[in-house]
Amino acid sequence: MAYDALLLLSFGGPEGPEDVLPFLENVTRGRNVPPERLAEVAEHYRHFGGVSPINQQCRELLAAIRADFAANGIDLPVYWGNRNWHPMLADTVATMRDDGVRHALAFATSAFGGYSSCRQYQEDIAAARAAVGPDAPVIDKLRQFHDHxxxxxxxxxxxxxxxxxxxxxxxxxxxxxxxxxxxxxxxxxxxxxxxxxxxxxxxxxxxxxxxxxxxxxxxxxxxxxxxxxxxxxxxxxxxxxxxxxxxxxxxxxxxxxxxxxxxxxxxxxxxxxxxxxxxxxxxxxxxxxxAATPGTHPRFVAMVRELVVERIERPGTAPRQRLGTLPIWDTCPRDCCSTTPAATPGVARDRS
CATH class of the missing domain: 3.40.50.1400 (Rossmann fold)
Incomplete structure (x- = not known):
């Protein structure tokens, strides 16, 4: 399969006090979360000046992936889009279309299966492509990496x-x-x-x-x-x-x-x-x-490249680096991690 870009796909977070409530409204849209609950969660962000660390961490990861790709001969541009805050995914997909991207891979900043951690990102991609229109690039999400x-x-x-x-x-x-x-x-x-x-x-x-x-x-x-x-x-x-x-x-x-x-x-x-x-x-x-999280640890950054190479290589020939025994797959079944509105969380903050 020929791929011509990588998309870094994340949750998003506010970057100033004025962003907090609009961000939380994006997160909870359609879930009938009481205003008092939003106000309670908003205070967590305001404790840190209304700024979530997640966007800056994505910028740092984006830069690290681009440097790793360049050092290892991976000639793919790397884009970044979020589910709930700027840069919004649909805007990024529009930019990718305008840049001539036709078939991209997506690395979501979540290692695990489940609705919010995997299936919803698939839905985000589909919604963004629909918003952009028929010329939107095809985007395939990379596999889960919990045991990489x-x-x-x-x-x-x-x-x-x-x-x-x-x-x-x-x-x-x-x-x-x-x-x-x-x-x-x-x-x-x-x-x-x-x-x-x-x-x-x-x-x-x-x-x-x-x-x-x-x-x-x-x-x-x-x-x-x-x-x-x-x-x-x-x-x-x-x-x-x-x-x-x-x-x-x-x-x-x-x-x-x-x-x-x-x-x-x-x-x-x-x-x-x-x-x-x-x-x-x-x-x-x-x-x-x-204990710390991976962040931009060199081994974690290299993993993104390895997942890309694994998918670019002819299916079944590239070695899968993994330590566990649970079944894995590149393409999720249609009914994988399905859910209903009643089962979705009330207020998820930075989930990735």
Missing amino acids: PGFVGPHTEAVRAALDTLDPALRERTRLVFTAHSIPTRMAAAAGPEGGRYQAQLAETARLVAERAAPGLPYDLVWQSRSGPPQVPWLEPDVNDHLTALAEQEGAAAVVVSPIGFVSDHLEVVWDLDTEAAATAKELGLAYVR
Whole structure:
């Protein structure tokens, strides 16, 4: 297959106080989220001056991918479009059309299956192409990469580095806690043709990182950033509840929290983990360290190129770099990760 561009596809985030509410309205359009809930989430952004880190992190990743492509002979222009804030995806697709792009690949800043983390990006692409019209380029999303060495490796390094900052005397009472964005249980059950793909992939990533970073250290996979109505069941336990249980019931003295559900240190990391969970740990007397996300780690950037080369090569001939055993595919089945409006989250912030 001949491809002539790469699209970096992300969630988007506000870049000033005046952007916050319009951004959140984009995120929640059609979900009947009460204004008071939007105002509550808006305060999280205003705590950081109304600026989400995610757009700047995408700019840095964009620059790193372009440099890596140039250094390795990949002659593809790289574009960037967002789901919820500028540069909006439809505007980027229009620019790609005007530049003569006919068939592009898309790298979404989410490693996992599931509606919000994969299927919705497919829908975003379709909607953007429809808005641009019949001359819009065809855009094929690259596969999920939850077990790629370029994703597992940087998370592994970050966990090791976080552990090294703890007092060695605490090692025997240290717990490794992996986190990812919670989703409604109904949505989780629909994540993949066999159901449960989101949870299964996250569990595999957690295992792969734990085995490499801290063999023998107990670990858990928990959830963060719940935003839906209380009567709708979501994946549990919440990270704050889990920290409480570790301190009060299991006698833990220290925790390393690794946000394996994310690729960069955006708002849901710096607020939910660096602010709220860190405060919970302090109240409980737990030593607390948050491991870094991949960001622009050279191995993560190289992974993007490797995924592109894998797809450009004749299907079935390019080696797939992966460490896990769950099934993978390039093209998602039609019914993969389907959902309904009732199952979608209330207010997702920076999800990628």
